[in-house]
Amino acid sequence: MEEENFFEKVYAVARKIPSGRVTSYGAIARYLGAARSARMVGWAMNACNGREDVPAHRVVNRKGVLTGKHHFEGTNLMQQLLENEGVEVEDNQIIDFDILFWDPSDELDTTE
DNA sequence: TGTCTGACTTCCT
């Protein structure tokens, strides 16, 4: 893997998020060994806004709220993308977030 | 070159 940068690592994890599943900034940050760098994950999402291979819409905050929706082109684009994958969104918040939550630390191999 | 901000989370009071 060439993901040496923190940003690249974030992108790598985001790409592995299955369709119809979501994760949180903190989950990715913690998986990368920087639980308190969740803000950087959000910043990474902002930096990868132009990348189609990075499903930033599947990354939300700990409560399952689409805090980053305003960074998408359309006001509801983030919600539209999630609903298109079968994720129910109401009032900018993911329904059954606890069930749809995808933890990279649990799904991916942490032993690099 | 230095300071501030930012799509969050966690700990402490």
Added chain:
DNA sequence: GAGGAAGCCAGAC
């Protein structure tokens, strides 16, 4: 139990 402050790091001005 609830609220506030600190921390992480890179990009922009």
